[in-house]
Amino acid sequence: MGVIETAGLTKSYPRVTALDHLDVTVGDGVTGLVGANGAGKSTLIKILLGLVPATSGTASVLGYDVATEGAEIRALVGYMPEHDCLPADVSASDLVVHLGQMSGLPYAAARERASDVLRHVGLAEERYRPMGGYSTGMKQRAKLAQALVHDPRLVLLDEPTNGLDPSSRDDMLALVRRIGSEFGIAVLVTSHLLGELERMSDHVVVLDSGRLLRSSATTDFLHATGSLLVEVQGRPDADRLLGQALVDAGLVARPAEGRMIEVEVRDDATPDVVRDLTVDLGLGLVRMQERHHRIEDVFRDGGAGSVQPV
Incomplete structure (x- = not known):
């Protein structure tokens, strides 16, 4: 069984079909989800988290049904949203500790885990500063840290390099690669930048207008x-x-x-x-x-x- 499995997954809105009978399986390691804007990437992530209901079809995450077991899925999955959503007057340390507690960790364990993940993402020295003064790269690292604090089995990263300069982008790609290879956490990462996925992904899923265009190992693309x-x-x-x-x-x-x-x-x-x-x-x-x-x-x-x- 894959980490993520969908069968005939469809999401329709009054004037557009975001996902069209999508059949895909995602396994361990780092899987890149690529497609143009409007291809259905963000919609798929919201359905997988149990936040948006599918119109038809089925999907499971870590063996749990997204339609009926969304709470169980969210307890085991870390999510890094695409858009800036960090409170400006809160430090990265306080935010990550708080979200760790919301995931069920006791306060002492949440503080210890927050310190560890903030160090791993490169925010050890800046973790007590209010995030309103962070650069874009630091904000992306803080969002990544909160997705990892509760030691998830799977992380969903939505456009993690958005707005980053080339150096910060390289650092983020290396971090994502480490999550899949060293931490042993399955990763599904979305991007519209093809070169990024070639550098960090073991497997690539290509969407086009809500349909599966191709799903294969990254090496199969590069022969x-x-x-x-x-x-x-x-x-x-x-x-x-x-x-x-x-x-x-x-x-x-x-x-x-x-x-x-x-x-x-x-x-x-x-x-x-x-x-x-x-x-x-x-x-x-x-x-x-x-x-x-x-x-x-x-x-x-x-x-x-x-x-x-x-």
Whole structure:
């Protein structure tokens, strides 16, 4: 049995269907839930927490039915909401202790757990400051800490890198990865940034307009495609010149992202042909690398909405 299981899960509103007969299973480790805005990610999380009823279909979390056992689920699950919801005049320590007590921990245990999780998320020194003076990155860490204080079996993280600068985003991705690998807590994390999920997820679930587009191990998205990405320089039309020369030599070559060329590998000699033609044309070879599928290819091929390949 998976940590999360849904069967025919549907959520309809008067003018839109947020989830459309969704069948998905989520196991241990870190699972990325990706989709464009409006794909149904946040709706799914609310249903899994027992906060919003489904229109039809079934779902279970840790073996509990979301329709009838929401309280039991919320006692075992940590939730990090997307939006800023922290009281400005309260310290991170007081908030995390309070929420630990609300989860059933005695006061002394809640204080000890709060100290531990705030240290793990990098707020050891700032934990007594009012959160109204926190940066966006510190607020995200505080929200993550409160989701972990009661030692949950599963955490649901809704866009944990929202609003973060690149350095803070890297730190948050590392924290999420540690939760799944070192703490042994199952993680379901939503994002519309594909590169994030490639870096931290063991498994990826792709939603498109409330439907399941694909669910597979992250490594299955990133396998080699049997083609090379080539970038050359030396003149403004360098990519066009090399591309035509490769076609004249009997290879299949086409424009790729930016000024690069994608060349299908015919045999082991293909890289040598690319190199020799580049030299013959008097161009500089900037890079030649094996092309891999990325999560964004699923959206491009499947016709999903606007998702960013960061």
